[in-house]
Amino acid sequence: MEITSTPYKRCDLVKIVGRIDSGTAPRVQEALNLITEAGRFKIVIDLSQVDFMSSAGLRVLVNTQKTCKRFNRGEVVLASVPANICASLDLAGFVPLFKMFDDVTAAVGYF
Amino acid sequence: MEITSTPYKRCDLVKIVGRIDSGTAPRVQEALNLITEAGRFKIVIDLSQVDFMSSAGLRVLVNTQKTCKRFNRGEVVLASVPANICASLDLAGFVPLFKMFDDVTAAVGYF
Amino acid sequence: MSGAGFPRTQTFEGNYASLADIAAFVRQAASEVGFGDFAMYMVETAVDEACSNIIEHAYGGEDIGKIQITCQDAPTELKIIIQDWGRSFNPQAIPDPDQQADLEDLPGHGLGLFFIRKWMDEVRFSFSGDGNVLTLVKRKE
């Protein structure tokens, strides 16, 4: 699994490539913590190249959303969510927790 | 030639597909005028799908940059400029007038 | 091709690095018996959650014990049998996660068993002297 973080003026883009499972989810959490610990709470997560996400990955998304939305200081949004992962988010009841955008540019443009 | 304008929170994205010559440049100018006349002066122009741009097209870019930069209220930036068009901009001496970004997301993220 | 090469069994180290190999093993089986993309994803998810739980809860850590997986093809279903030799537990005692909760109150954990139960057609746990056996059944359409 590869993670690329890109800071923009109003938000940070985190692109993940590969599989997010119990083994790799901690690295995603670390990458997101680096951003929130820098005081940046507007985050776009590009899931276009993620082929699998287990509940360990969903947990990372929810934890980070909690951190970002606290004090109204920001938000995590998701871009290019593959259909299977969307079904997982839906089954978990997490769809209402995340704004989702078809493409990364629209997600960055939202902030 | 096709033009698609998408308003984002901090900027407008204008994607042009096709050929910008004396015949089509006026339509590009109109699309850009619609944005600036709405009081929006931060514009990303996506040139990735533009296969040709004559001096008529360059003139539109420069005119719009003048309008946008006036009173420090905004700026036109270019995304995904094809090499041939970059050579045209360079020959015209216009490279210093426009920030250029490799991809549209980075350009939108600049504002 | 249905039936050829089945049942097939493979044993994996009980650590998180095995999860991708385990996924490849069960996806291959699911693909061979004719499952479509989403059914394969549901199988992959259930098996991943089950194996993650074995490492985390049954063994209490990585590289403590092994995980053995068998795929059985039948005319109407794919059966996946996952065995470990860690501690047992009472699945009946685990409730579904609370989906009404606010973001702030969401526990975040407790989704694994829920996914397994929702996306598999049959889920049976059995615990005996020879380890713990989880049988997952996914029906063909």
Next chain:
Amino acid sequence: MSGAGFPRTQTFEGNYASLADIAAFVRQAASEVGFGDFAMYMVETAVDEACSNIIEHAYGGEDIGKIQITCQDAPTELKIIIQDWGRSFNPQAIPDPDQQADLEDLPGHGLGLFFIRKWMDEVRFSFSGDGNVLTLVKRKE
């Protein structure tokens, strides 16, 4: 293939909708004589600027007169001859655009002839009773 099908001549309506057809015509010729992508783009640009000028300046508007274009292949160069029957002008009187200017002072116009001169190897205007002829030469590498 060099030389086959050359010279070739085509006549176009003097309007902006013709510019894409004109581009296709000269790109095809440039491609057949072996020009690479950027050389083709330079030829396309020079011809587009020349024809735009004919419509705007020589004819003073669209659909006033025609534009005739001939492509000639020679061993070392491609020659493109563009003819119109509008008013003539003195190209020597047109200076290169000022590249030092601030954004606010940039005229924006006056780039067409400059592009033609910079990207073609030879540029000759001739004006006679039978119209105006612009000869553009682009050398092969």
